[in-house]
Amino acid sequence: MTSSPLVIIGAGQSGLAAAKAAELAGLRALVLESGDRPAGSWPSYYDSLTLFSPARYSSFPGTPFPGDPDRYPTRDEVVAYLESYAATLDTEIRLGTRVTAVEQAAQGFIVRTESGDTIHAAAVIAATGSFGRPYVPAIHGRERFGGEVRHVAEYRDPKPYAGKRVVVVGAGNSAVQIAYELAELAxxxxxxRRPVQFVPQLRGGRDTHYWLHTLRLDLLPPSVLSRLIKGTQVLDTGSYRAALDSGDISQRPMFTAYDEAGVSWEGGEREPVDAVLFATGYRPHLPYLEPLGALDPNGLPLHQRGISLTHRGLAYLGVEFQRSFSSNTLRGIHRDAHYVVKRLTPCVSDLMGGAN
Known part of the structure; x- marks a missing residue:
């Protein structure tokens, strides 16, 4: 058995931000990543994905995105950025190392991996995000439907859907972006559930994220944010709204059931459909914490602002709206990382005798 003061599970944006925060706090950390690249889930997103925030608002402190700061980086640019950032860290990152369980020890935790390794840790940060647990709501008749049903976690490009009738479920940025590119071929x-709410990408000649940053709206706690913003909003330069207004993409209230050939809409109308793609979000993916008893019955972390409510020395990163509007984003994850590392430091000091 090996040991580490701090084990960080996941080497995506959350795990890398945690590693940097640990370095700045003087803590020795070990990062465990199941994939073969220190980029988390980014390599698995759909091919045309671009960030909804400009490069200048999509980077870690002290490490700006290369190139034009006003462009919107692509998926592959984000992957390259994260890999480059990981190379600057003075922290061990073990790739191809899947964590299967975190267990309580007499002092701290035992982290077990798929390869059979065991690591004793004074503290653990669960930073595996949610891509591994896409959410698809249960809808009557699914077993009878003869078409394709997928979550957009499995979607890559529109070519397989050329000439087909496709329903995209969702009203967020990803749903609208995917529907827009599909509409060229399908x-x-x-x-x-609710009509798409569009927000101008530019306000007063500046990207919306300039105002979020300038007015410090990025720092608002979720309780305040929910009173200011109702529902999901989609950033738009005008192209998405035009596609809906022109009928290139039709928008309808959620269908009520599947049948053999398609779906049934409210009022009983049936429509033949070849494929249904769900852009309905994700849930935190933390199966390795089930033996610990740190999750609620739905598999969600029991925490307050990222700090476990069940186990001292356990924290989370990458939970949507964990502490603010910008939690779980490239531009905001560092703030959450510094917050949780600061609160884990006493746990590490206690168990390591003050030596990190």
Whole structure:
């Protein structure tokens, strides 16, 4: 058995931010990543994904995105950025190392990996995000439907859907972006619980993220944010709204059931459909914490602002709206990382005898 003052599970944006925060706090950390690249889930997103925030607002402190700061980086640019950032860290990152369980020890935790390794840790940060647990709501008749049903976690590009009738479920940025590119090759309907709410990408000649930063709205706690913003909002330069207004993409209230050939809409209308793509979000993916008893019955972390409510020395990163509007974003994850590392430091000091 090996030991480490701090084990960070996951080497995506959250895990790398945690590693940097640990370095700045003088803590020796070990990062465990199941994939073969220190980029988390980014390599697995759909091919055309671009950030909704400009490069200048999509980077870690002290490490700006290369190139034009006003462009919107692509998926592959984000992957390259994270890999480059990981190379600057003075922290061990073990790739191809999947954590299967975190267990309570007499002091601290035992972290077990798929390869059979065991690591004793004074503290643990769970930073594996949610991509591994896409959410697809249960809808009546799924077993009878003869078409394709997927979450957008499995979507890569529109070519396989050329000429097909596709329903995209969701009203957020990803749902609208995917529906927009599909509409060039397929007949697309956007199925929504509430109509899409568009927000101008530019206000007063500046990107919306300039105002979020300048007015410090990025720092608002979720309780305040929910009173200011109702529902999901989609950033738009005008192209997405025009596609809906023109009918290139139709928008309808969520269908009520599947049938053999398609879906049934409110009011009983049936429509033949070849494929349904769910852009309905993700849930925290933390199966390795189930033996610890740190999760609620739905598998969600029991925490306050990222600090476990069940186990001293356990913290989380990458939970949506964990502490603010910008939690779980490239531009904001560092703030959460410094917060949780600061609160874990006494746990490490206690168990390591003051030596990190």
């Amino acid at each position: 007949h697309v309907t956007l199925a929504v």
